[in-house]
Amino acid sequence: MRHRLLPLVWTLAFLLLAVMLSIAVGSVFIPPSDxxxxxxxxxxxxxxxxxxxxxxxxxxxxxxxTVMVALTGAALGTSGAAYQGLFRNPLADPYLIGVAxxxxxxxxxxxxxxxxxxxxxxxxxxxxxxxxxxxTVFIVYSLARVGRTVPTTNLILAGVAFGSFATALTxxxxxxxxxxxxxxxxxxxxxxxxxGWMPVLGILPYLIIGLSILLLSGHALNxxxxxxxxxxxxxxxxxxxxTIILVAASLATAAAVAFAGIIGFVGLIVPHVMRMWFGxxxxxxxxxxxxxxxxxxxxxxxxxxxxxxPQEIPLGIITxxxxxxxxxxxxxxxxxxxxx
Amino acid sequence: MARKLILGLLTLTLVxxxxxxxxxxxxxxxxxxxxxxxxxxxxPTVPALTLTDGLGRTVTLTGPAQKVVSxxxxxxxxxxxxxxxxxxxxxxxxxxxPEEAKSLPSIGGSMGQYSYEQVAALKPDLVLAGGIxxxxxxxxxxxxxxxVFYLGNPSTLEELYANLNLVAxxxxxxxxxxxxxxxxxxxxxxxxxxxxxxxDKPVVFYEIDASDPNKPYTTGPGTFIDLLIARAGGQxxxxxxxxYPQVSLEQIVLxxxxxxxxxxxxxxxxxxxxxxxxxxxxxxxxTNDRVLPFDDNLVxxxxxxxxxxxxxxxxxxxxxxxx
Numbered sequence: 001m002r003h004r005l006l007p008l009v010w011t012l013a014f015l016l017l018a019v020m021l022s023i024a025v026g027s028v029f030i031p032p033s034d035x036x037x038x039x040x041x042x043x044x045x046x047x048x049x050x051x052x053x054x055x056x057x058x059x060x061x062x063x064x065x066t067v068m069v070a071l072t073g074a075a076l077g078t079s080g081a082a083y084q085g086l087f088r089n090p091l092a093d094p095y096l097i098g099v100a101x102x103x104x105x106x107x108x109x110x111x112x113x114x115x116x117x118x119x120x121x122x123x124x125x126x127x128x129x130x131x132x133x134x135x136t137v138f139i140v141y142s143l144a145r146v147g148r149t150v151p152t153t154n155l156i157l158a159g160v161a162f163g164s165f166a167t168a169l170t171x172x173x174x175x176x177x178x179x180x181x182x183x184x185x186x187x188x189x190x191x192x193x194x195x196g197w198m199p200v201l202g203i204l205p206y207l208i209i210g211l212s213i214l215l216l217s218g219h220a221l222n223x224x225x226x227x228x229x230x231x232x233x234x235x236x237x238x239x240x241x242x243t244i245i246l247v248a249a250s251l252a253t254a255a256a257v258a259f260a261g262i263i264g265f266v267g268l269i270v271p272h273v274m275r276m277w278f279g280x281x282x283x284x285x286x287x288x289x290x291x292x293x294x295x296x297x298x299x300x301x302x303x304x305x306x307x308x309x310p311q312e313i314p315l316g317i318i319t320x321x322x323x324x325x326x327x328x329x330x331x332x333x334x335x336x337x338x339x340x
Numbered sequence: 341m342a343r344k345l346i347l348g349l350l351t352l353t354l355v356x357x358x359x360x361x362x363x364x365x366x367x368x369x370x371x372x373x374x375x376x377x378x379x380x381x382x383x384p385t386v387p388a389l390t391l392t393d394g395l396g397r398t399v400t401l402t403g404p405a406q407k408v409v410s411x412x413x414x415x416x417x418x419x420x421x422x423x424x425x426x427x428x429x430x431x432x433x434x435x436x437x438p439e440e441a442k443s444l445p446s447i448g449g450s451m452g453q454y455s456y457e458q459v460a461a462l463k464p465d466l467v468l469a470g471g472i473x474x475x476x477x478x479x480x481x482x483x484x485x486x487x488v489f490y491l492g493n494p495s496t497l498e499e500l501y502a503n504l505n506l507v508a509x510x511x512x513x514x515x516x517x518x519x520x521x522x523x524x525x526x527x528x529x530x531x532x533x534x535x536x537x538x539x540d541k542p543v544v545f546y547e548i549d550a551s552d553p554n555k556p557y558t559t560g561p562g563t564f565i566d567l568l569i570a571r572a573g574g575q576x577x578x579x580x581x582x583x584y585p586q587v588s589l590e591q592i593v594l595x596x597x598x599x600x601x602x603x604x605x606x607x608x609x610x611x612x613x614x615x616x617x618x619x620x621x622x623x624x625x626x627t628n629d630r631v632l633p634f635d636d637n638l639v640x641x642x643x644x645x646x647x648x649x650x651x652x653x654x655x656x657x658x659x660x661x662x663x
Binding site: 026027028050053056057060061062115116117121122175176182183185186191194195196305309310311312313314 | 395396397433445446447448449450451452453454455456457458460461463472474475476478479480483484485582586
């Protein structure tokens with residue numbers, strides 16, 4: 001038991017480190033002594049300068065951002081692991097069947113409308129992205145269905161084709177619009193466009209539902225690795241299990257994408273790294289990918305903030321720019337080359 | 341199964357719609373944000389300022405802003421032009437004019453993302469956002485308890501003057517700005533007077549980017565470049581509908597512009613390079629040696645230098661009037 005939990009302890013320790021880093025580091029340097037004072041002392045009281053400004057930065061900027069990035073990373077890492085297991089394909093990531101391209105299209109359509117400056121006006125874009133992402137998955141699922149079964153290959157092909165269609169439409173709309181290209185591009189490259197606690201509260205319900213289901217799906221995913229027929233003979237209601245996992249993963253991904261934009265690579269590499277390090281048992285891989293995804297994205301976000309400070313680099317660029325070499329390093333070092 | 345999924349999707353929509361506003365304090369500032377405007381502690385004699393910004397928001401200041409952060413190059417130029425340069429404490433990464441703006445601390449923005457931490461650390465009493473900023477960015481700063489004024493992009497010179505007056509009110513520089521606006525109007529009138537009675541309106545092609553010389557980007561209706569070319573006695577390429585369209589070389593050859601202005605000269609495009617492009621050599625502007633580098637910042641930033649841009653355009657399009 002102790003041995004089985006060890007990987008989780010390791011990744012949780014890494015996550016804790018990443019959270020601390022994310023709170024401590026930013027484009028404004030906060031001296032460690034002041035940081036310690038603020039984190040241990042009472043923040044709400046009236047503070048002398050510059051502590052008051054530091055407190056504002058930590059409480060209103062870094063803390064919500066840290067939570068948001070961690071949740072996004074957790075959603076993408078978990079969904080990525082689930083998709084890879086579901087499709088039995090090492091190239092699968094949470095965007096494989098069109099959540100991201102659909103959400104991108106929804107977001108760009110919403111951006112082309114001049115919304116009034118109000119709560120709902122600000123919510124219009126994430127809501128459009130969320131719904132369009134889920135709608136895309138639904139359309140792809142319907143297109144891929146053959147009778148009562150959903151063949152995996154059909155799902156991938158329908159997803160890729162529909163995704164290309166949505167992406168092309170998104171690019172077309174972006175080029176047609178005059179002023180919104182920067183905004184749309186920023187969204188498509190990933191990184192929280194909204195700050196504060198609102199996005200956290202917005203995605204939390206969906207992440208709780210989606211990730212809870214996925215955490216309970218480890219056994220089903222293990223069975224699915226034998227192939228649909230074998231899994232069926234082992235007593236798994238295959239189509240139902242696949243649909244539930246697909247819906248749960250898409251729900252979590254769509255919610256994350258709606259507020260954080262399209263952050264690539266996390267959902268692809270985190271499950272692989274976890275698999276290389278700790279083995280392919282999905283009962284462990286799913287929680288490990290959740291924690292690992294959160295930690296990895298937090299580190300990437302810290303880099304995005306400090307590399308060119310005070311400028312910020314879109315998060316989606318950092319995940320691939322820093323993530324790919326890291327992944328290749330892990331791949332080279334992995335003694336277990338036949339891990340998949 | 342399909343029906344179940346549709347039902348599920350509908351339920352989700354309802355849940356999202358139902359829970360989102362309940363879970364968040366809608367338009368109220370975040371609980372941590374300190375109220376900024378209510379308590380006039382510093383100078384109770386100064387009357388409070390209440391203005392409506394480009395997003396339709398009502399912005400109230402206790403008095404003229406003394407520490408302003410500019411989020412757009414055009415805003416920085418406006419602030420310095422109205423005489424409030426000494427009140428600017430921060431600027432976005434693109435702000436490079438006037439020269440002294442470059443020495444101010446940057447708050448990022450070159451990749452569409454700003455460092456809100458830097459803004460908070462500068463402790464401005466006003467952030468001047470511009471047309472390149474999004475409502476989300478305005479909201480983020482508002483949530484930090486910072487007063488934000490969104491200066492909408494003007495689409496005519498009259499709206500530019502109105503913007504100058506707005507910024508003058510925000511920074512307490514009304515008297516200087518009156519003189520500035522008068523001089524800008526006089527310079528525009530001088531151009532108008534010079535062009536009065538000029539019947540020849542040569543076709544002008546304004547090049548933004550010709551990375552693909554068969555399909556360069558230009559500007560169309562709704563942009564200041566389009567407006568100012570007409571005002572400077574020229575005419576833009578006919579038949580354009582989008583603001584920043586990509587046009588085919590065939591269309592340019594057909595329109596046969598008498599003048600080509602290289603708004604991309606800053607990025608290294610030269611008249612020689614244009615002449616060397618396959619298919620461009622027969623265009624009137626190229627054969628008559630009327631391909632001219634042009635300072636794009638004069639016409640692409642909606643600030644007071646638009647009038648400089650108008651004068652430069654008039655000289656480029658009608659050099660005979662400026663001999």
